[in-house]
Amino acid sequence: MSWIRDNSMTWMQRLCAQVLTYGEIPKHVAFIMDGNRRYAKKNCVAKKEGHVKGFDKLAETLQWCLHLGIKEVTVYAFSLDNFKRTQEEIDALFDLAREKFKRLLEEKDKLNEHGVCINVIGNIKKLPEDLVKLIAESMYITKQNNKTYLNVAFSYTGHDELTNAFNQISNGIKNNDLEESDLSVEILDNCMYTYPSPPPDLLIRTSGETRLSDFMLWQCAYSYIYFTSVLWPEFTAWDFMIAIFMYQRNFRAIIPFKLPTKKLSSKAEKFVENVQQNRLNSLYAIA
Template sequence: MSSWLVTEKRSWPEWLALQVLKVGPIPKHLALIMDGNRRYAKLHEQETFHGHIAGFKTLTYVLAWCRDLGITEVTSYALSIENFKRSKEEVEGLLSLASNKFEEVLNEGENLAKHGVCIRIIGNLDLLPTYLRAQTAEVVLMTRNNTKCFLNLALAYTSRDEITAAVRECAIAISEGRLQETDITPRLLEQCLYTAQSCHPDLVIRTSGETRLSDFLLWQSQFSCLFFTKVLWPELSIWHVLGAVFHYQRHHHTVVAARKQAKLLYDRYELEADQACSLDDPECGCDGTKARKIRVERFIADLVERREKTYHALSTQLKEIKKQQQESCEQEQKSEASGRVRVIGECGERVVSVSVADPSLLKRVQQRMLLEAN
């Protein structure tokens, strides 16, 4: 079983609480701000890295609780762009941990497919080291056809960076004539975000007692239910998550009403954009809406295709890196083997390790040692 897919036997009180909550509305999408790893490590007089390891373990348990509850999508704030401002040692530790865990995922593809787990990466991948960036692409491609549950990992992510990237894509498209200014609507910007494939989070949980979103899913969580708890992330239990779901159920009607209102507002924006286009160009008439939809569909299709090509290019890069590592390892083993000199003389047998790349030099060393041995 993959370390990402843990199984637990529920106690009778836990099972009963799960069944009671499942009678009410369950969030489809849960977002997590995993705060408190460093404080947890400090509290237990451990290195910061151990706090992040404990935090990952908690994430695996939360994923198991979500499966039991019927929550099909989880987005985890794994690494903020702001985290790169921390000490070099901590940043390298975080990146190393991420790389190790992604390697585990790559070795457990069959098991993830069995459970239908699809892993997506959201964030500015250009900020990640080459090898980690290539690993993320391979994980995305490997699990893309799994459709039972979804795990979105926010790596090198901030909401401001995400929105900036979306606006940049639209601005470039306008300058190239692929879009018109009136095509830019909130709905179009949403389709340009890293999370375009996901529904908006229904519930956002933040641990450690902080009551802010820290630049996480600012656009997507405008109509989400927020739940803040004082417990540190590694200490989060199933009861905290069940409490958060109960909190969501109490406010579910408000969330639904707000989203319906937002949908009506988005529809109005697009209608006004089409009317503005008709006023600017009376000849377009009723075809203005159709023309806009065609432009937008082509633009989004092109954006998706370019992102797909990036993933495939990175995946190919990962294979090349692993091939080079394998060849390097074999070369080292070969050099190590060729550098062993076996000498048999009157004093018995000796095996001496020498670092010799030139075979002729190796032979001279062996002859010299034979003379000394005899």
């Protein structure tokens, strides 16, 4: 299955999507794609097949987002907690990831045509070397694109992200790259794996679970969170548009709680730039 699918919406769904565009469309939507294993059990197929169907649904959902003009999408693909699963399932997930990132490299012209920039966020060094290389190549060949951003959280948890950010800041102060007076919400924001992405406007979680599962804990403080009982592989364009509609009904209640950001000092700006550039350079060197 391609990363970018042809539009699968029916004419009625496209009409409803057009109506939605007259309202507020979220600029950044995040997904906790839950329910692949339950889908496999429900349909009496192997867990790997459930994950394959889950990726197919991601490709379809990306097309819906493109159709609605959503600028940025972040998906929770593999949690650090997933390393606690059986080795057989972990290997199957990594094999699927290898297959899909290889497919992405084959489809680079299509991705560039749509202006899709791929960014993989997380503790990448915990992944197999060959998979890291595929990830690095995928990020490198799309880094100039700026129409749509797809952030794939892989080997990720919010706690690990915060720990990494605190360590970066602590080292910055020790090395005199930062002043203690630079410590702020903004400097922490800018040291996250997700930087420079804005926080999600809308977070959608499928499968009926009503928790964040350690996903973007810091960034989703003022996001509208929509839970649906639908399993991820069974998520439809109608389900997606209901989530967008619910966001449109509720987003104004969240706006007053969003605090204005403060400008960083020139020293802090240089520090942040170095932190992010070093991370990218280390990946691009592998590519």
